[in-house]
Amino acid sequence: MTSRYPAIAADITSLFAARNTHAVEVAVLQPADPFLDMAGEDLRRRIFLTESETGKTLCLRPEFTIPVCLDHISSQAGTPRRYSYLGEVFRQRREGGNEFFQAGIEDLGDRDTAAADARSLADAHALLSLVLPGQALTITLGDQTIFEAVLAALGLPRGWRMRLARAFGSAAMLEAALADLANPPRNGQISGPVASLVLDGDLEGLSAHIAGGMEEAGLSASAGRSPADIARRLIEKAELRSVRLSNEAFSALKTFLAIDVPLDGAAQALEAFASGSGLSLGAALENFAARARAIEAHGLPVKKIRYDAAFGRPLDYYTGLVFEIAAENGDRPLAGGGRYDRLLTLLGAKTPIPGVGFSVWLDRIEALREKAP
Amino acid sequence: MITLAIPSKGRLKEQALEVLAKAGLAVNLSGDERKYRARIEGAKNIEVAFLSASEIAGEIGQGAVDLGITGEDLLRESLADWETRAEIVARLGFGNADVVVAVPDIWLDVDSMADLDDVAADFRQRHGRRLRIATKYWRLAQQFFSQKHGIQVYRIVESLGATEGAPAAGLADVIVDITTTGSTLRANHLKVLGDGVVLRSQACLVASRKQRAAADEAVLRDIAAKMTALVR
Numbered sequence: 001m002t003s004r005y006p007a008i009a010a011d012i013t014s015l016f017a018a019r020n021t022h023a024v025e026v027a028v029l030q031p032a033d034p035f036l037d038m039a040g041e042d043l044r045r046r047i048f049l050t051e052s053e054t055g056k057t058l059c060l061r062p063e064f065t066i067p068v069c070l071d072h073i074s075s076q077a078g079t080p081r082r083y084s085y086l087g088e089v090f091r092q093r094r095e096g097g098n099e100f101f102q103a104g105i106e107d108l109g110d111r112d113t114a115a116a117d118a119r120s121l122a123d124a125h126a127l128l129s130l131v132l133p134g135q136a137l138t139i140t141l142g143d144q145t146i147f148e149a150v151l152a153a154l155g156l157p158r159g160w161r162m163r164l165a166r167a168f169g170s171a172a173m174l175e176a177a178l179a180d181l182a183n184p185p186r187n188g189q190i191s192g193p194v195a196s197l198v199l200d201g202d203l204e205g206l207s208a209h210i211a212g213g214m215e216e217a218g219l220s221a222s223a224g225r226s227p228a229d230i231a232r233r234l235i236e237k238a239e240l241r242s243v244r245l246s247n248e249a250f251s252a253l254k255t256f257l258a259i260d261v262p263l264d265g266a267a268q269a270l271e272a273f274a275s276g277s278g279l280s281l282g283a284a285l286e287n288f289a290a291r292a293r294a295i296e297a298h299g300l301p302v303k304k305i306r307y308d309a310a311f312g313r314p315l316d317y318y319t320g321l322v323f324e325i326a327a328e329n330g331d332r333p334l335a336g337g338g339r340y341d342r343l344l345t346l347l348g349a350k351t352p353i354p355g356v357g358f359s360v361w362l363d364r365i366e367a368l369r370e371k372a373p
Numbered sequence: 374m375i376t377l378a379i380p381s382k383g384r385l386k387e388q389a390l391e392v393l394a395k396a397g398l399a400v401n402l403s404g405d406e407r408k409y410r411a412r413i414e415g416a417k418n419i420e421v422a423f424l425s426a427s428e429i430a431g432e433i434g435q436g437a438v439d440l441g442i443t444g445e446d447l448l449r450e451s452l453a454d455w456e457t458r459a460e461i462v463a464r465l466g467f468g469n470a471d472v473v474v475a476v477p478d479i480w481l482d483v484d485s486m487a488d489l490d491d492v493a494a495d496f497r498q499r500h501g502r503r504l505r506i507a508t509k510y511w512r513l514a515q516q517f518f519s520q521k522h523g524i525q526v527y528r529i530v531e532s533l534g535a536t537e538g539a540p541a542a543g544l545a546d547v548i549v550d551i552t553t554t555g556s557t558l559r560a561n562h563l564k565v566l567g568d569g570v571v572l573r574s575q576a577c578l579v580a581s582r583k584q585r586a587a588a589d590e591a592v593l594r595d596i597a598a599k600m601t602a603l604v605r
Contacts, residue, residue, distance in 0.1 A: 041525070190481065230482055
């Protein structure tokens with residue numbers, strides 16, 4: 001290792017080796033499309049983009065999870081498999097340098113999600129305890145699956161569930177979505193022959209009408225939204241026009257989102273919420289409880305781990321557990337992780353491959369070590 | 374010496390010269406239409422430069438020109454954090470155009486950005502790719518979609534001309550483009566979303582925020598005062 005690497009790098013790589021991981025090398029220069037496709041256009045101004053002579057858009061790697069998963073898919077390696085990495089990432093930031101080190105583990109293909117989730121959290125915690133001995137740490141957990149189970153149990157229409165699930169993790173977006181559903185904006189009154197097709201819920205007739213309109217406008221019926229896509233949503237929207245989010249559902253969601261308890265009492269708190277609201281959270285709650293037990297079995301301090309029901313990441317490939325570990329009283333996380341069961345399929349894997357992983361910010365760790373007595 | 378940049382061609386140039394003349398700052402063209410530099414009659418310490426409207430925004434950001442007449446759309450699109458580098462001194466009341474989000478008018482179910490948010494999320498699940506937005510305004514589009522409306526599930530495809538034809542050409546699903554009367558959009562079977570106005574743009578007198586000598590600053594403020602008085 002060169003002197004560019006932080007002093008703690010050697011300790012971290014031996015921890016990775018001891019924890020049964022394959023150390024991977026990831027090219028610094030990466031195709032930009034997968035990052036933009038997964039994280040969205042907002043990422044564009046935060047990464048370093050360049051172009052190859054042939055016009056391919058490339059970027060300096062802004063993170064490791066996506067390239068590690070892409071390598072896994074292209075190498076057709078068997079699963080389960082645990083990958084570790086340590087290296088520089090490059091991002092345009094207002095504060096701090098533009099190049100800094102990250103390290104982490106991606107755990108792919110383990111079907112026992114409760115065990116894999118707990119192991120990922122335990123790995124991250126062990127890493128931080130190793131490089132920051134004596135530092136008190138706070139751990140925050142969230143779970144996208146529980147939120148989606150609450151939405152399903154409330155019997156909300158599909159369109160609403162999707163809208164709320166998308167906003168999960170962003171208080172502002174969730175607030176806006178709930179306000180809209182409680183009092184939907186009136187727009188798009190439809191008139192003429194289309195109106196009666198919509199009213200009758202005549203999907204076939206409506207699709208045919210729309211297909212005619214698309215042909216007239218010179219739009220391909222297959223390149224983008226199809227006539228059936230449009231017809232289906234038009235009918236769905238008309239059905240929802242007269243529906244409001246009920247007061248009961250609204251207050252159940254508010255109660256749920258306010259749950260913020262130590263992990264050792266979290267499953268009970270969720271049960272109490274579910275029975276109090278007359279809902280059944282089914283398998284999602286069972287998996288949550290199994291994960292909490294597995295975390296405890298790793299010897300992690302479950303009384304000090306917080307479960308925050310509103311904690312999530314508004315990225316559509318995160319599917320279950322999300323977590324952050326910070327120094328006590330620290331404002332920025334030292335480690336972040338989560339389950340991304342949709343990511344590998346979105347990146348082109350032929351069969352679904354579950355995945356969970358975490359990443360630590362070595363620059364933040366170094367800063368804390370310098371401050372330590 | 375202060376440099377004032379003016380659009381080098383077209384209707385924007387004529388209107389800029391007109392408004393300057395009205396403000397008592399007539400540009401001496403002295404017959405040669407192809408010149409890139411000119412002077413203002415009776416003002417020795419102002420140099421006029423003719424540049425393309427988009428170059429003017431860039432040069433103001435760099436501090437290479439002190440004042441310029443350009444579209445607000447170009448200013449906001451060309452410069453990251455434009456407020457830290459430039460200041461709109463006066464909106465001049467010509468060159469009006471709206472930057473808007475437009476979708477095929479056969480998308481009968483889409484009237485608002487919230488509709489588009491739903492469609493974008495659903496689209497990715499059904500078609501395995503993100504909804505594509507054709508635009509030459511990627512910064513404005515990105516700010517409007519991601520920051521203002523919290524929509525992340527889309528891709529921008531850069532379009533350098535005839536953006537309104539992108540959906541029919543199969544290059545994009547949605548466009549963000551400039552419109553004045555909306556007739557080009559209608560002719561291409563596109564409709565503007567109810568809350569899809571990204572920016573109501575017009576020609577502006579813009580000053581570069583940079584340190585300059587007190588005498589130059591006084592000249593700049595004098596021009597600014599004359600132009601502001603005119604459009605008030």
